[in-house]
Amino acid sequence: MIGYNEEEARKYMKRAIKIAKTACGHTSPNPMVGCVVVKNGRIISEACHERYGEFHAERNALIRCVEDTSGADLYVTLEPCCHHGKTPPCTDIIIEKKIKRVFVGSLDSNPLVAGHGISILQEHGIEVITGILEEECLKMNEIFFHYITNKTPFTAVKYAMTLDGKIAAYTGDSKWITNEKSREHVHYLRKKYSGIMVGINTVIKDNPMLNCRTEAGVNPARIIVDSTLRFPMEENHIIETAKEIRTIIAYSKSNENECLLKKKCELFQKGIEVISVPADEKITYEKKISLEEKQIDIKTDVESIEKHHQEVSMKNLMVILGGMKIDSVLIEGGGEINASAFEAGIVNKVYAYIAPKIIMGRDAKSPVSGEGIPLMMDAVTLKDISVKEFDGDILVEGYVR
Secondary structure (H helix, E strand, O other), rough: OOOOOOOHHHHHHHHHHHHHOOOOOOOOOOOOEEEEEOOOOEEEEEEEEOOOOOOOOOHHHHOOOOOOOOOOEEEEOOOOOOOOOOOOHHHHHHHHHOEEEEEEEEEEOOOOOOOOOHHHHHOOOOEOOOOOOOOHHHHHOOHHHHHHOOOOEEEEEEEEEEOOOOOOOOOOOOOOOOOHHHHOOOOOOHHHOEEEEEEEEHHHHOOOOOOOOOOOOOOOOEEEEEEOOOOOOOOOHHHHHOOOOOEEEEOOOEOOOOHHHHHHHHHHHHOOOEEEOOOOOEEEEOOOOOOOOOOOEEEEEOOOOOOOOOOHHHHHHHHHHHHHHEEEEEEOHHHHHHHHHHHOOOEEEEEEEEOOOOOOOOOOOOOOOOOOOOOOHHHHEEEEEEEEEEEEEEEEEEEEE
């Protein structure tokens, strides 16, 4: 192996990571990938994977390059693909363009790639150096790596609370706990995650829009957990925008009756997808394709999954959402749905925004309710903690052990 300048390699990989992140929200369920092409110490092309279904970063960078790429170095945040999918293999064009060396940030855990891309390049005489800023590259695509391995969404719980642990005053007032800077960051998260989930009580109480309000933002699919279809049919923000923003309502199959099925048809007519979530081994979701087409049932068989609680089975729901190519879910509901998610063991990450305010009140609600854990030794704990400040508000971010 010919020696290389490690500092220089890190510099160009950092650039590739920055470029990759410009496509945040647009590539799901594919990963974010950036690519930089360098020749004679100068960047001659760079690009990212811009949208799901379109060319990957390497192909974009190489076909757009106006200079001769023979003997150039290519820096890419993820192992180049070697299979035909929606686009041709990136290994093909790397070989065709006579790239001399390829620097890879992280390997691809997709079974269709998983080291094969590197092997093909090496077989064609291309030197491959791996592990350049690997930790940063892996973290950038933590959603993708979880989804491709588990087939269920990477799931995060987000909440905002006062310093004394309240998400609203005893009167129910909650606008606003955190400041504008914190709320801006929440909309960045909504851009990052492909689904945003709340419980029906949040919809009834707050009439939320549940959209992304950042520059070049991408609206996540709105997922509402509503075990008995209590969703209000009168005018509200969700109904008004259901044909513009993908909206999914999940109910418990065990609660089906004539009245519920009638309500289900009404929701279909509003352009809303309705998911029936059973507790047994048969998992079904029904999707409204158009107002003109008949209801279509798509049935997915999975192994028997034990029902976790009396309402919508969160474990089963995540299996269904994964089958719908929703690779990530941000739960922004109240204390009950947060508790259900923790109890079901589906939470991967927590975003806790803490405002320097004290509101008191024995009846004021906390961010996670439920029956509770009886012993402190059994508490849900977080690892890899990071802390950020937003004009006095604190964000504690961490992963569930």
